[in-house]
Amino acid sequence: xxxxxxxxxxxxxxxxxxxxxxxxxxxxxxxxxxxxxxxxxxxxxxxxxxxxxxxxxxxxxxxxxxxxxxxxxxxxxxxxxxxxxxxxxxxxxxxxxxxxxxxxxxxxxxxxxxxxxxxxxxxxxxxxxxxxxxxxxxxxxxxxxxxxxxxxxxxxxxxxxxxxxxxxxxxxxxxxxxxxxxxxxxxxxxxxxxxxxxxxxxxxxxxxxxxxxxxxxxxxxxxxxxxxxxxxxxxxxxxxxxxxxxxxxxxxxxxxxxxxxxxxxxxxxxxxxxxxxxxxxxxxxxxxxxxxxxxxxxxxxxxxxxxxxxxxxxxxxxxxxxxxxxxxxxxxxxxxxxxxxxxxxxxxxxxxxxxxxxxxxxxxxxxxxxxxxxxxxxxxxxxxxxxxxxxxxxxxxxxxxxxxxxxxxxxxxxxxxxxxxxxxxxxxxxxxxxxxxxxxxxxxxxxxxxxxxxxxxxxxxxxxxxxxxxxxxxxxxxxxxxxxxxxxxxxxxxxxxxxxxxxxxxxxxxxxxxxxxxxxxxx
Numbered sequence: 001x002x003x004x005x006x007x008x009x010x011x012x013x014x015x016x017x018x019x020x021x022x023x024x025x026x027x028x029x030x031x032x033x034x035x036x037x038x039x040x041x042x043x044x045x046x047x048x049x050x051x052x053x054x055x056x057x058x059x060x061x062x063x064x065x066x067x068x069x070x071x072x073x074x075x076x077x078x079x080x081x082x083x084x085x086x087x088x089x090x091x092x093x094x095x096x097x098x099x100x101x102x103x104x105x106x107x108x109x110x111x112x113x114x115x116x117x118x119x120x121x122x123x124x125x126x127x128x129x130x131x132x133x134x135x136x137x138x139x140x141x142x143x144x145x146x147x148x149x150x151x152x153x154x155x156x157x158x159x160x161x162x163x164x165x166x167x168x169x170x171x172x173x174x175x176x177x178x179x180x181x182x183x184x185x186x187x188x189x190x191x192x193x194x195x196x197x198x199x200x201x202x203x204x205x206x207x208x209x210x211x212x213x214x215x216x217x218x219x220x221x222x223x224x225x226x227x228x229x230x231x232x233x234x235x236x237x238x239x240x241x242x243x244x245x246x247x248x249x250x251x252x253x254x255x256x257x258x259x260x261x262x263x264x265x266x267x268x269x270x271x272x273x274x275x276x277x278x279x280x281x282x283x284x285x286x287x288x289x290x291x292x293x294x295x296x297x298x299x300x301x302x303x304x305x306x307x308x309x310x311x312x313x314x315x316x317x318x319x320x321x322x323x324x325x326x327x328x329x330x331x332x333x334x335x336x337x338x339x340x341x342x343x344x345x346x347x348x349x350x351x352x353x354x355x356x357x358x359x360x361x362x363x364x365x366x367x368x369x370x371x372x373x374x375x376x377x378x379x380x381x382x383x384x385x386x387x388x389x390x391x392x393x394x395x396x397x398x399x400x401x402x403x404x405x406x407x408x409x410x411x412x413x414x415x416x417x418x419x420x421x422x423x424x425x426x427x428x429x430x431x432x433x434x435x436x437x438x439x440x441x442x443x444x445x446x447x448x449x450x451x452x453x454x455x456x457x458x459x460x461x462x463x464x465x466x467x468x469x470x471x472x473x474x475x476x477x478x479x480x481x482x483x484x485x486x487x488x489x490x491x492x493x494x495x496x497x498x499x500x501x502x503x504x505x506x507x508x509x510x511x512x513x514x515x516x517x518x519x520x521x522x523x
Contacts, residue, residue, distance in 0.1 A: 013054045016040075020048035067116055069106045070099055074113065078120055085151050087259060088267050092117035137169040140311030143202040144169060144254035145191075147182050147210065150262050152278055153271040161278065164190035165261070166205075167254040168198065171304030172294045174257045176282045179359060180275060181378040186359035187212040188232050188322045195236065197286070198305065200312025206241045206251050217245060228324070235320045237313055261285065323356035323363070334389060338362055340380045344406065345372050346389040385409050387416075391445050398437040415452070419460045426468045442470045450477045 020038065023029045024045070031049070035042045047055060064071075074095055081089040090098075092114040099106055099113070145166050152161050162182040167174040175194040179186040187210075195201050209217055216224035223242050225233075233240055243250035265285040272278045290302030297304070328336040330351045335342040338355045345353060345364045354365040357376065362384075364372040374384045387406035394401050401407065410416040423443070428436030447455040458476045462468065 010054065014052075017048040017052055017054055020045055021052060024049055064112075066108045067112050070103065070108050070113065071116065073099060073103060073106075074116060074120070078117075084267075084269075085149075087148070088150060088262055088269065090267060091263055094263060094267060135169070138311075139170045139308045140200070140202055140313070142169045142204045142206060143167060143198075144206045144251040146208065146251065146254045146258060147187075148258035148262065150178075150266050151269055152178075152266070153269060154275060154278060155273060158269070162186070163258070163262075163282065164194075165254055165258050166191070166194040166198075167257045168202070168305065168308060169253050171308045172297070172301045173198065173290065173305040173308075174254075174261065174286060176261055176286050178275065178279050178282055182210075182212070183359060183378075184212040184226070184228060185322055185324060185357060188228070188320065189359050191232070191236070192319060192322070195315060198312060199309040200315060201236050201238050202312065204239045204241055206243065206254075208243045208248060208251065209245055213240065214242060232320055236316055261289070323358050326355040326357065327352060328355055329353070334393070335383065335385070336364060341377045342383045343372065343374045344383075344385040344389040346392075347371060387444075388448065391441055394441050395438060398434050398441060401437050401441065417456055419456060419463060422463060423459050423468065426463075430468055439470050443473055446474060446477060450481065454480065 016038075020034055020040075023034050023037070024031075027034075029037065031042050031045045035045050077090050077095055077098070093110065095117060096108075096110045096113040099108065143166050145164075148163050148165060150161050150163055151158055153159070154161075159180070161178045161180070163176055163178050164182075164187070165174055165176050175197040177190050177193055179190070207213055209223070213225055213229040214223045215226050218224060221242060221244075225240070229240075248255055265282070270278065270281060272281060290300065290305065292301055293299075294301060299307075326338055328338060330336055330345050330347045330349055330353065331342075332349050333342070334344055334346075334349070336345050336353055336355060338357060343355070343362055343364065345366075347353065347366055351366065353371075356363040356365065360376055362374045362376050363370050364374075372386065372389065374386070377384050383405065385406040387404070387410045390404065390406050394404070407416065420440075424436070424440045427439045430436065431439060443455070443459070450458075454477065455473075458473055458480065461476060462473055467473075
């Protein structure tokens with residue numbers, strides 16, 4: 001859009017053209033005479049005679065001495081963004097922040113970077129404009145909830161992360177946490193963590209039609225909600241509202257929050273060691289955002305959250321049981337089927353158990369006791385086996401031990417060290433194949449009582465002592481538990497030296513030899 005000065009100049013030029021055309025048509029003047037009379041060039045008189053509208057002036061191409069040092073960096077970033085996830089690409093502000101941090105010698109204004117990035121995006125056709133209608137909210141009245149996807153490098157591998165976000169519409173505060181899968185248990189667990197983060201419960205929570213809460217979409221705004229979500233909502237005392245299908249703008253607050261958070265805290269792609277570290281990273285970023293000002297608001301997000309906390313409903317005294325409950329039976333392979341996967345259980349075949357499915361793990365209960373706990377598998381038709389659950393059965397079938405799937409999974413998980421293989425091999429050399437394998441299984445059974453890290457340390461010590469016996473391993477474990485030194489360790493006597501006694505001798509009995517007649521011969 002042209003500036004005010006440009007509009008004034010153009011209006012004056014249109015008026016000048018009008019005067020030239022009037023002189024030429026009605027005054028009877030010539031081009032030379034009109035140019036001399038008005039003090040203008042003959043070329044302008046000819047242009048006015050041909051058209052009443054002045055021709056647009058060509059804008060000269062200006063040099064960019066401040067921008068040119070940064071243009072290559074900006075182009076490189078935009079080229080790299082073509083391979084990045086669509087919702088984790090750089091904004092103009094983010095590029096400017098990176099220039100200040102990575103290229104401090106380049107002094108360029110943010111507005112200059114914004115104009116250049118806009119030019120590039122217009123060329124690529126990436127700009128999309130939407131109209132949003134401002135809304136007003138009361139304190140503690142409404143929060144919006146949504147999942148969004150992001151990528152992170154966890155343990156050196158790029159993983160897709162599902163990020164839960166709850167945003168207060170009055171204060172603008174938001175809580176973010178991450179899960180490897182957007183299951184219903186993770187959905188409910190994230191709610192509880194968000195309630196504790198805000199210090200209370202909102203009156204209304206607005207969702208889209210996600211499967212964790214909605215079983216079936218009915219006419220209008222009516223929904224058939226899932227049983228566990230209804231129980232969860234009743235426990236915490238909030239109301240739920242759902243958007244129309246495909247109308248994400250109806251919860252634009254949390255949609256925009258997810259995009260802002262991802263662009264400003266997850267660009268470039270974060271690199272962490274574990275899912276727990278990534279979750280802690282998001283929590284710190286959520287707290288950091290409490291210092292920001294949103295739009296034209298007069299107070300920070302954190303100040304608004306402190307003010308809103310007084311209007312929130314009180315937290316429930318007891319937590320909601322988040323686990324999904326199933327009642328499978330132990331099959332002939334020592335497993336129970338939970339959802340679509342099999343999990344091992346140390347129970348006889350045919351026993352009915354209670355399986356509790358949490359967001360990241362599965363527990364198997366029998367007669368009020370948790371007998372097994374596995375990391376939850378989100379794939380389909382998989383077997384999650386623990387070698388410890390099969391040790392009793394393997395004592396009767398030692399020949400199945402070497403090729404067993406539980407042993408293979410322990411090796412893949414790093415729970416079977418090389419020292420176990422060396423000790424097992426020595427047992428087989430001394431006792432034979434099956435007796436040696438059975439002895440190794442007896443050694444592994446000691447891990448239940450003493451712990452497998454301690455068992456590994458004792459086996460490595462037994463290898464150093466060239467001691468290959470089950471009872472010897474048990475003796476070393478008992479000695480370590482009781483703090484007694486092993487036979488290979490030296491003992492400091494110290495103050496006990498005062499009780500030293502001389503070694504016994506038989507010299508006192510030599511005097512009896514004098515009464516013995518050597519010449520006498522016994523018949």
